[in-house]
């Protein structure tokens with residue numbers, strides 16, 4: 001049987017796309033290979049959000065060039081955001097690439113593979129759906145029958161209409177479009193039948209789901225209610241919401257629907273209103289803090305995590321200090337923190353007053369130190385508390401222990417019998433760390 005290997009960079013949406021491509025290849029008789037060297041087809045599913053993963057893809061292509069010289073029949077494909085954005089450069093730097101698959105053509109990966117095998121020439125699909133009138137209806141095809149798994153990602157929305165000035169996503173994934181509600185409910189129902197207990201709903205601005213559906217608006221909070229009604233599903237998460245669109249009905253849904261987890265990842269990006277404006281983020285620091293305060297008031301124990309970019313063009317020392325102050329006030333449970341990375345094609349990359357690399361790095365280190373201290377303080381204060389944990393399997397840190405996540409999305413490691421895998425158990429936190437807890441199962 002021919003074999004394939006998919007290498008994935010980037011976000012959960014990319015992981016999900018890679019799973020879809022696997023299903024489409026398996027449908028055509030391919031089976032997964034352990035190593036790139038053993039594969040007949042190698043696909044690189046790429047990310048353009050920062051420069052580093054892009055560089056990594058080009059260096060991987062350099063290694064694949066040597067492999068392809070030894071195995072000329074091997075098919076090499078580049079998929080995802082970099083394929084969408086940098087196809088010409090990929091063709092020029094890596095002319096041995098056989099397939100270039102844009103973000104809207106993941107479902108055609110099997111057909112493109114046949115095309116390149118039969119015609120022995122580059123197979124490429126890159127067009128993105130255009131907005132025709134008010135609603136973009138072009139939703140990628142999906143395979144909804146997947147192998148049984150405890151936790152599954154479920155995309156509910158594709159693309160983004162926000163056009164933040166630093167972000168490449170609207171150019172790589174196109175305009176915002178929501179999947180029909182009935183399709184999502186059906187997919188989750190089938191996942192539940194095959195044993196999935198936890199789903200994570202994916203979208204670039206997941207809480208604006210439903211505003212552009214042909215059948216009429218379905219608020220995100222309503223979708224959470226519909227999915228909560230599905231037997232077998234025990235936990236529902238979502239990522240990432242957009243702060244401005246975080247409405248009261250969504251806060252109520254988190255508070256009132258027991259299956260919706262007490263964790264929200266709410267991207268702040270900057271703690272300074274001028275910088276937020278330059279980023280074209282459509283909220284102020286005050287509005288962001290109001291959402292965080294309401295979440296804490298209505299959902300006791302909720303964990304709030306965030307994304308922050310430091311060193312956005314023109315960010316002054318004082319503006320950076322404002323970000324630190326917000327971090328101190330909101331006290332996030334955790335954060336993904338980055339130095340600004342200019343993305344060609346975005347407005348911010350053209351801005352004058354780019355911040356020197358050394359300054360960005362120094363700010364990033366200060367922010368990380370502050371956030372790590374806060375995370376450790378919050379986790380330490382929770383020692384002794386009992387958490388509900390969905391047991392996923394042996395811990396990767398220590399295979400003699402089991403591991404899983406709390407409702408608040410914190411990692412827990414503990415001693416327990418293998419029969420607990422797949423079950424919800426109550427675990428007392430005994431020892432706090434930056435990454436989560438060591439704990440003990442309680443009756």
Ligand code: SF4
Pocket residue numbers: 160161162163164167168169170204205242
């Ligand atoms: S909301 Fe902004 S940062 Fe998020 S995907 Fe859309 S454009 Fe990018």
